[in-house]
Amino acid sequence: MDVSKLVRQNLATMKPYVPGKPIEEVERELGIKNVIKLASNENPLGPSPKAVEAMRDAAAEVHIYPDGNCFYLKQALAEKWDVSLDNLMIGNGSDELLKLIAETFLHPGDQVVxxxxxxxxxTFAAKLMNAECVYVPLKEFAYDLPAMAEKVTDRTxxxxxxxxxxxxxxxxxxKEVEELLAGIPEHVMVIFDEAYYEYVRDLDYPDTLRYVKEGRKNVIVLRTFSKIYGLAGLRVGYGFAHPDVVSWINRTREPFNVNSMAQVAAYASLKDADHVEKSVALNEEGKAQLYAGFEERGMxxxxxxxxxxxxxxxxxxxxxxPLMLREGVIVRTGDIFGLDDYIRLTVGTRKENERFFAALDKCLEQLKNKKY
Ligand SMILES: Cc1ncc(COP(=O)(O)O)c(C=O)c1O
Incomplete structure (x- = not known):
């Protein structure tokens, strides 16, 4: 039997997601130890000790289903961000929220810019719903919002x-966001994915939550506990939107999409501002170290x-x-983003960044001499 004849035909256009290679897999396959992963933008400091403690306390209760409404977590987020509970949605990672948004809004043939x-x-979320992806190239590595606005049609x-x-x-x-939103038709839902929100230092960064608070219905803001809060393994992300939008998205959600350990850990993480501060400081130091290293190498x-x-x-x-893997350093290759001579490197601790450069120098030498 040919299963491909049974499945939804749009799935044929989809490629399975290729995640950053797990540390255990590299250690197992290459028979090496002490592998470091600078490939998935995780927090090198790990989770807040408060989150770990909360999970320890909650572990004996996992025979009970989680709160499907994530009440306490929502309450803490509502307080922190000055929104009401019905502005909030919580997902199994913000990945899940992206999928739920697509399931809520997209008919086959609709366009997604x-x-x-x-x-x-x-792309995954759009293709899953058999929608059409409309791609707009970056301009000097940054979003070109006017060009994206031009691609908006009645089908977007x-x-x-x-x-x-x-x-x-x-x-x-x-300013760019203000201009975009001033001209965008009401039938286009604009989703701001702010997974790295807490790391941003640019003073021109937009306060997109403001639009939700003002009652605007075609703006959704997504954030996550996977990055600065160091809870990627637990899968918990959150979003802000108008209550009408949240309630429609809620119809596509599984009843217990966020597990109980994730809920208590995320709640405790929100109460640990110190950990966030330390993580930002470490990231700033790491950025300076990596910039200096790249400049030294003329990269x-x-x-x-x-x-x-x-x-x-x-x-x-x-x-x-593969050469970097042998040195025990996992990075993300640029080819998946269409730029093969680039890598995307997660900022690590001082030691991890040093190891990265040592491995990079060695591997570049090997490539130059074709000794591998
Ligand atoms: C831009 C962006 N959005 C969302 C996510 C997914 O985050 P989560 O772990 O909350 O699903 C990532 C993860 O790498 C990301 O880079």
Whole structure:
């Protein structure tokens, strides 16, 4: 039997997501130890100790289903961000929220406007619903909002803005967003994916939550506990939108989409401002260290507002990648973003960044001499 004849035909156009290689897999396959992963923009400090403690306390209760409404977590977020509970949605990672948004709004043939390169889940969500992806190239590694606005038609339903953008780390400004929203038709839902929100230092970064608070119905803001809060393994993300929007998205949600450990850990993380501060400081130090290292080597990089850097390594990242793995350093190759001589590197601790440069120098030498 040919299963491909049974499945929904739009699935044939979809490629499975290629995640950053897990540390255990590299250690197992190559028989090496002490592998470091600078490939998935995780927090090198790990989770808040308060989150770990909360999970320890909650572990004995996992025979009970979680609160499907995430009440306490929503309450803490509502307080922190000065919104009402019905402005909030919580997902199994912001990935899930992206999928739920697509399931809520997209009919087959609807158009979704997004940049290229950007976070691949927008394409995934659109294609899953058999919608058409309309790609707009970045301009000097940054979103070109006027060009995106030009692509909007009567068939456009969603427009994604990854801010800061993954993989380039650039941001769009308050003024650019204001201009876009002033001209965008009501039938286009604009989604600001702010997964790296807490890392941003640019004073021109837009306060998009303001639009939700003002009651605007075609703006959704997404954030996550996976990055600065260091809870990527638990899968918990959140979003802000008008209560009408939230209630429609809620219809597509599984009843217990956010597990109980994730809920208590996220709640405790919100109460640990100190951990966030330390994480930002570490990231700023790491950025300076990596910038200096790239400059020393004459490599051009895109100044970042996030916890990763897009850097031109001057060789094929696809060729570099397996050599770096052998040195125990996992990075993200640029070829998946259409730029093969770039890598996307997560900012690590001082030691991790030093290890990265030692490995990079060795591998570049090997590539030069073709000794591998
Ligand atoms: C821009 C962007 N949005 C969303 C996500 C997904 O985050 P989560 O772990 O909350 O699903 C990521 C993860 O890498 C990301 O880079």
């Amino acid at each position: 997004m940049a290229e390169p950007t976070f691949s889940e927008y 339903k969603l427009l994604f803005i990854c801010n800061p953008n993954n993989p380039t780390g650039t941001v769009v400004s308050r 051009s990089y895109v100044p970042t507002q996030a916890n990763f850097i897009f850097v031109n390594v001057g060789v094929s990242s696809k060729e570099l990648f």
